[in-house]
Amino acid sequence: MDMKVVWIEDERELLEEGARFLRQEGWEVEGAASAEEAEALIERGRPDLLLVDWMLEGGRTGLDLCRLNDRSWQLPLLMVTARGDEFDRVLALELGADDFIQKPFSLRELHARMKAVLRRAGRTATASGADVQEPGGEGEVLERGELTIRPLSHEAELEGRALELTRTEFALLLRLASRPGRVFTRTHLLEEALGDAFAGYERTIDSHIRNLRRKLGDDPADPRFVLTVYGVGYKFNPDAGAGR
Structure with a gap:
């Protein structure tokens, strides 16, 4: 087809x-x-x-x-x-x-x-x-504690509640959550989520991460899911499923 x-x-x-x-x-x-x-x-x-x-x-x-x-x-x-x-x-x-x-x-x-x-x-x-x-594109449903991510349908739920994410926010969440604990640079996340047309605009990732954290209910000073690695980028908290 x-x-x-x-x-x-x-x-x-x-x-x-x-x-x-x-x-x-x-x-x-x-x-x-x-x-x-x-x-x-x-x-x-x-x-x-x-x-x-x-x-x-x-x-x-x-x-x-x-x-x-x-x-x-x-x-x-x-x-x-x-x-x-x-x-x-x-x-x-x-x-x-x-x-x-x-x-x-x-x-x-x-x-x-x-x-x-x-x-x-x-x-x-x-x-x-x-x-x-793509290999791995279909993807299994990701369960990260109370967070559920469905790659095929581009849906995410937190505690059974649907999250209203933009395409970019979903792409960032999926990439980070697929490798808990791995640190991703802003450049890497920009390329993964948005492509090389936006090379040089790495700091725009910060605004998308802020929006994503807000929708996840994360406290910016003490986030549960998306952690900042200062001077490098971001990572998904490998202990996110353990509760607070």
């Missing part, structure tokens, strides 16, 4: 050229020029990936779709835009983009980034387009 992408792009020539290329690479491609068109396509049949331009027809922007995706669909999302300064990259990151590619770009680079985003989401596309789970 081909992997499916919805590409939301107001430059018709780029969309048509890109769609031809991706179809040759084994993708099913549906295009939209506005957020409204994109919503209809996504609700009709969930794709494996979203390509979202910053500027769209109809008044709404790609950032609006990032927010909606983070709330509703939680699909892998690659931002495609001519904007590329630090503020724009950080804003896209904070709103849930998984990667960022700046125009102009080669279609081969775009395709490589698409596959990288899917790998980080736990899946990859074969040369024929088949959907294959």
